Amino acid sequence: MTGNVWIAGGGVICGIGAHLQACLEAFAHMQPGMQDMQYLRSIHRGVLPVAEVKADNAELAARASMPEHISRTALLSKIAADEAWASSGLGARGQYRVGFVSANTVGGMDKTEDFFADYLQQPPTGGRLQQVVHHECGSVTELVADAMGIRHHVSTISTACSSGANALMYGSRLIRNNIVDVVIAGGTDALTRFTLNGFNTLMILDPAACRPFDDTRTGLNLGEGAGYVVLVSDAIAATLSKGPWCRLSGYANANDAYHQTASSPDGTGNYLAMKGALEMSGLQPEDIAYINLHGTGTQNNDDAEGKAIQRLFAPHYPAMSSTKSFTGHTLGASGGIEAVFAALAVQEGIIYPNAHFTTPMKECPLVPATAFSSGNRIPHVMSNSFGFGGNCSSLVFSKQ
């Protein structure tokens, strides 16, 4: 139950890049990833923009060294987890007790929804079982763990949009309790018709590019991808030739306990999560140099998050932005992807831009960063992930 937990590396695949460096270039060149749907089959193609990973399953499978017929969610997961591991420079995994803690929201649903169409035509014998065998969230995690030879600890978290952040918390505890030495922690989610239609029924999808924290915002865009950090103990961190990226210095998870999908008007859960993470890291609000916002772009989410930030940070606001304005909302992956962005922000002094921002929210006039910059002095970064079920999580990354 002691010691620090460090970030030894990270990997991302999402709508703005097939790897982390490509994502950074997209931020620097102000190129959000939302487009007309190319890979997902849906009647909403051409109507609802999405931030898809720009590759079909055959291409992803080749890159992941996995079979093409398995869930796209597993393919994305393996690609990002491989990149995270390689970036850590830790070498052969066999030397360590390694854990894999991955989050996702709908498991192998992309395959299940194909299966189910055939199944419903001719129940109970219709549909090919191969398409539903990896339906469970945990199954997606195990496909990747098995491909990477990870057995010491394997787990899956699903708390809707905050899932990926909770994977980092649990991974950190596994290290502090000396259960494993290293944890690959984060999340993955591919676009599915199930989630696209689900969010569409809630009427929170913007038919144009989403505008987080902007007064004209009308909803979010969905995205897909995966993002993982490599968490290591003090002892392993000391062996890293280039040193760790930064330290996971604080985290907290709180529940809004207000509504199954909507945030409370004053952002109670958001406030408690941010406050708890700050307390654990032993920091004051003014110590935070940048917040990677949850910032989905819905009226309700941004309003609640903004009010909670005002309550905690006024009058010393850090720089802030929602990278979902580039990647779309990647649901179970978002906490993982944004943790990688946040950790890198500490290491390289990056402030990410918030795309499509013009007008501050009337009720809460916070102004996010609108240009990419690096080399800033950024000792501490906060990353927010809030979601359905009232689940709110915040992480704090620190230089030392």
Place this chain on the structure above:
Amino acid sequence: MNIYIQGMGCVSPQQTTDGPFLADIREYEIHRLKAVEPDYKQWIDLKLIRRMGRVVKMGVAAARLSLQEAAVTMPDAIITGTAYGCLDDTGVFLSKMISQQEEMLTPTAFIQSTHNTVGGQIALLLGCHAYNNTFVHKAFSFESALLDSIMILREGTVQHILTGGLDEITDHSHAILSRFGLYKQEPVRNTALLQSDTKGTIAGEGAAFFTLGTVMAAHTVAQLTGLTTLYRPADIPEITGALQVFLAAHACNAEDIDLLITGRNGDVDEDSAYEAITQALFPQTAVAGFKHLSGEYPTASAFATWMAARILQWQQLPQGILFSGAAPAKVRKILICNGYQGTHYSFILLNAI
């Protein structure tokens, strides 16, 4: 630091929400054991009951019973484990999406389909702003929830954690899982399941919740001494080796175990593993089963934990659970050795207080 079970609640195919402890075992001759659902009105508003999915109601009931028994009104964390999540609402939304070709859909089923619905609803009903997490890792879902609870309690900053494991069967899920050959082809009575010696098992469902704390109280049920998981063991020696390491880590050996509860489920292949483990490490130990009562499902270990803790509390073995050996006069230490499809093993150690 010791960790205690301060209260428990269980909804299962047996009468477990009230009445004496497993006094009257329900017999089934079908391959799908349905949970005996309590009258939810005692815990949940009627309007909400109509909207909630079955797994959510089972979870809320088990959680409420657990808190009630522990005399805790507001837990400091709510940690849930479910392999399948809210299958019913998932199936409803999926079916409509397909049959209506993505048009004219309504949000209710989608909203309730997310895996954290149970944890979220419990928080909502209690007005609980504390830590809230949901683990969805197949047959390690409950174990991960339990491990997270143990690790958080060890940090010493919270008093009570509400944790549990639950899963439901739906018509669709049962039809699809049956096609994987998981269940028996021939009719079997659940009370004779463990001796059946053929392929396949019977399906079950249920919810078991536990209020955990670190301070012993008058109503404390049992001590949760240890927990570990083993993923994809290569062979039996790896399982027995891991078991020995686990017992040693908790300062005991195989002879100290008064009762071994295995995950024997009537499938001849899976049961042979328990047979080998028992012969290798526990030749003299009384061995009990539980899946003839609960049916097989990924979070059935939560039912086993509930049953084991009650045995320790009441010093009483329910009828028909003993598989081999003689009932011990006193039950001080119970080891649960559960397996799931040969790939997921978990060991849970409980002590009488």
